Amino acid sequence: MTELHFSRHLNAEAQAQASSLDHWDQHYEQLSNGRFEGLSEDLHLGFVQVFHEHANQTLLQNGQGRPGTVSFAVTEVAGSGSWYCGHEIEGRRLIALSPQREFELLAGAGMDLMAVCIDTAPLAELAATLFGADFELRLPEPAPVRQPGFDESELSKLLGAALSLARGNLAQLEQPAARHMLSLSLADAVLHCIGCDAFETRLPxxxxxxxxxxxxxxxxxxxxxxxxxxxxxxxxxxxxxxxxxxxxxxxxxxxxxxxxxxxxxxxxxxxxxxxxxxxxxxxxxxxxxxxxxxxxxxxxxxxxxxxxxxxxxxxxxxxx
The missing domain is CATH 1.10.10.60 (Homeodomain-like)
Structure with missing residues (x-):
């Protein structure tokens, strides 16, 4: 993957928003009435991808993540009616995505989504270094995640800071040390997400x-x-x-x-x-x-x- 790349798109079509994310297989349908206005941002840092999406209309999204990766996202939406893989989501929620299984997201109008996507091989290598060779890297199911004591806002702040830096001063990330430290921080956050045992996979x-x-x-x-x-x-x-x-x-x-x-x-x-x-x-x-x-x-x-x-x-x- 490209060592450093950042793109930002203002989208007038739902499917254009879906297609703006590199290496993801996605399909979006607009369900609510009105002119579509969407924003997508995509940052690549070697084996780490960070992206952000926002849309003013309700979208039905389905697809699969980038092959060979582990991904988590923080969604934030006002009001009720949104769901992810059958589970209702309100306010700020952490969700897991899987490249092995298709996801479905009904994203209410105005939903903000920030996500981190990391290649599995270097993430497993980092996990073995941090936790020992016996550590098993569990690939998450596509489901919401709820863990007592886990603060979604901290992950949201980290992702927001990475994207803010890319928007305002991408040249800073051209320095290998800065890029490496940010990538490690993001990878550590993903390992923290994987470490929790609170994937809400069972539906009523x-x-x-x-x-x-x-x-x-x-x-x-x-x-x-x-x-x-x-x-x-x-x-x-x-x-x-x-x-x-x-x-x-x-x-x-x-x-x-x-x-x-x-x-x-x-x-x-x-x-x-x-x-x-x-x-x-x-x-x-x-x-x-x-x-x-x-x-x-x-x-x-x-x-x-x-x-x-x-x-x-x-x-x-x-x-x-």
């Missing part, structure tokens, strides 16, 4: 059942991503009634199945307005099941804060 039975229904529905959506899917399609795919599907979606993603499907289709239209530039807006909309164009334009504008014609015009201008 009702939550498990509802998440399973939504997972089946979303798996069907991914398998039929190029089709306009209906609620009866999801009922058939999940084997549940319309009412059970409704309850599951409202509990897990805080949207009805009808609204969720419309939001997903609108996100697909937004992507195709960029990639299928020779097709008319009406053709793209129709391909995703929007037959009432004035209603489609109103729904699109409500979700993304601009008309589809404005989206296409802006992307054409940006591409030259």
């Amino acid at each position: 039975p009702g939550t498990v059942a509802r998440r399973h229904i939504v997972a089946l529905a979303r798996e069907y959506m991914r398998a039929h991503a190029d089709e306009a899917i209906s609620v009866p399609d999801l009922c058939a795919a999940t084997g549940v009634s319309r009412r059970a599907l409704q309850y599951a979606f409202e509990d897990v993603v805080h949207l009805s199945p009808v609204t969720y499907l419309r939001v997903m289709r609108l996100n697909q239209v937004r992507r195709e307005l960029q990639t299928h530039r020779c097709d008319s807006i009406g053709d793209v909309a129709a391909r995703w099941g929007f037959w009432h164009l004035s209603r489609f334009a109103a729904d699109y504008s409500r979700l993304f804060g601009e008309l589809p014609s404005a989206t296409r015009a802006r992307w054409l201008a940006e591409s030259g």
